[in-house]
Amino acid sequence: MTLTGLSGQLVRSMASQSLPKTMKGVIIEKTGGVEVLQYKADLAVPEPKDGQVLVKNDYVGINYIDTYFRSGLYPAPSYPYMLGREAEGTIVATGPDTPHGLKTGDRVVYLSEATYAEYTAAPAAKAIKIPSSIEPTVASAALLQGLTALTLIREAYNVQKGDWILVHAAAGGVGLWLCQLLAAVGAKTIATASTQEKLDLAKKAGAQVLINYSHEDVKAKVDEVTNKQGVAAVFDGVGKSTFDLSLDCLARKGTMASFGNASGAVPPFAISRLGAKNAKVLRPTLFNYIATRDEFEQYTNELFDFIVKDKMDVRIHKVYDLKDVATAHNTGTSRHLGVGSTDKKQDIEGRKTTGKLLLKP
Structure with a gap:
C-alpha cells in the first residue's frame, strides 16, 4: 500500500471511530398518508463506500417527489x-478513492437518496462544495428546485429572449425559481396561482402577467396577451388538473413540459392531439439532465452564478x-394530489407553501 493510501485509510478509520453508531431518521415501511412516516432514533449510521462521502446533514430539503414515494405514486425499490x-x-x-477533490470538513450540498436523517452516505459525483459567497441555508434551499428550473429553461425548452412562457403554480418552490430565471434570460412570464398573495410573490420574482386561476379564465388571458398566438412553452408541475389547459395555451410548434403531479x-x-399545433410534450426529470459529473457541475455552477450575480431570492x-x-x-x-392521504390537509402537497420547506435533523 502506498503512503497516500495508508494515510487515507487511517483518516477514515479515525473518523469512523469518532462517529456515533446510530442516528435519527425517517423511514416508511408501506405507502400511504403522513401516518406511514416513522421517526426513528436508532437507525444505523451508514458507512461510505467507494465513491461516496458521509455527510452530517445540517438542512434537508423537502420536495414533491418525497410525497410521491410516500404515497406510492412512485414505487420505492424496497x-x-x-x-x-x-x-x-x-x-x-x-469512502475509498473519493473523487472530485472532496475531503473531510468540506461544506457541501448534494443530491442523494436517504437524506431524511442525521447522516447520509452520498455519491461524491452528486456533491459539490458550497462557495463562500453563498450561505449554506441558501444552498440547501436552492439545489434541487433551482436545478429543476434551470434545466427546464435550458433543455426541456431552450428559452429565448422575448419568448412568452406560461408557468403554473408560480409561487411554489420551482415556480418562483422559474419566474426569476425566466426574467434573468429576458423571457416574458405569465404566472398562474390561486391567491393574490401568491401572485404578488410571482410578480416580485419577475412575472409580467398574473392570473388568479380560482376566478379568472387562464386561456382567455393568455390569448389576450399573446394576440391569440399562444405561448412558446408551458412549464406545468401541477399535472392532471392543468394538462388540457396547458395544451390549449400553446403556440404552434410550442412545447409543454409536464414535470410534476x-x-x-x-x-x-x-397523441394525435398534438398534430393540431405540431406541439411537443415531454416529461422531463432533473436527474436525466445531470446524469454525468460534468452535467451536474455545469448546471450547479451556473445556478450558483445566478444566485450571486443576479441576486436570486431563495425563499x-x-x-x-x-x-x-x-x-x-x-x-x-x-x-390536489388525490393519492395516499385522507387526513387533515396541511403543507407540501396542498400548494399552500410559497418557497422551500427544510428539515433540521
Missing part, C-alpha cells in the same frame, strides 16, 4: 425506505425539526 433527495452539511468521512398523474391521452417557507416531518408533509396537504 422497504423499509428512507425518503429524501437533497441536503446540505459537512463531510465527516470519505401536484394534482395527480396525467391520464393517457391521444425559505419554513424549517421543521426532523421529528416533525409529518407536519411538514401535512401542513396544507393535498386537496
Whole structure:
C-alpha cells in the first residue's frame, strides 16, 4: 500500500471511530398518508463506500417527489425506505478513492437518496462544495428546485429572449425559481396561482402577467396577451388538473413540459392531439439532465452564478425539526394530489407553501 493510501485509510478509520453508531431518521415501511412516516432514533449510521462521502446533514430539503414515494405514486425499490433527495452539511468521512477533490470538513450540498436523517452516505459525483459567497441555508434551499428550473429553461425548452412562457403554480418552490430565471434570460412570464398573495410573490420574482386561476379564465388571458398566438412553452408541475389547459395555451410548434403531479398523474391521452399545433410534450426529470459529473457541475455552477450575480431570492417557507416531518408533509396537504392521504390537509402537497420547506435533523 502506498503512503497516500495508508494515510487515507487511517483518516477514515479515525473518523469512523469518532462517529456515533446510530442516528435519527425517517423511514416508511408501506405507502400511504403522513401516518406511514416513522421517526426513528436508532437507525444505523451508514458507512461510505467507494465513491461516496458521509455527510452530517445540517438542512434537508423537502420536495414533491418525497410525497410521491410516500404515497406510492412512485414505487420505492424496497422497504423499509428512507425518503429524501437533497441536503446540505459537512463531510465527516470519505469512502475509498473519493473523487472530485472532496475531503473531510468540506461544506457541501448534494443530491442523494436517504437524506431524511442525521447522516447520509452520498455519491461524491452528486456533491459539490458550497462557495463562500453563498450561505449554506441558501444552498440547501436552492439545489434541487433551482436545478429543476434551470434545466427546464435550458433543455426541456431552450428559452429565448422575448419568448412568452406560461408557468403554473408560480409561487411554489420551482415556480418562483422559474419566474426569476425566466426574467434573468429576458423571457416574458405569465404566472398562474390561486391567491393574490401568491401572485404578488410571482410578480416580485419577475412575472409580467398574473392570473388568479380560482376566478379568472387562464386561456382567455393568455390569448389576450399573446394576440391569440399562444405561448412558446408551458412549464406545468401541477399535472392532471392543468394538462388540457396547458395544451390549449400553446403556440404552434410550442412545447409543454409536464414535470410534476401536484394534482395527480396525467391520464393517457391521444397523441394525435398534438398534430393540431405540431406541439411537443415531454416529461422531463432533473436527474436525466445531470446524469454525468460534468452535467451536474455545469448546471450547479451556473445556478450558483445566478444566485450571486443576479441576486436570486431563495425563499425559505419554513424549517421543521426532523421529528416533525409529518407536519411538514401535512401542513396544507393535498386537496390536489388525490393519492395516499385522507387526513387533515396541511403543507407540501396542498400548494399552500410559497418557497422551500427544510428539515433540521
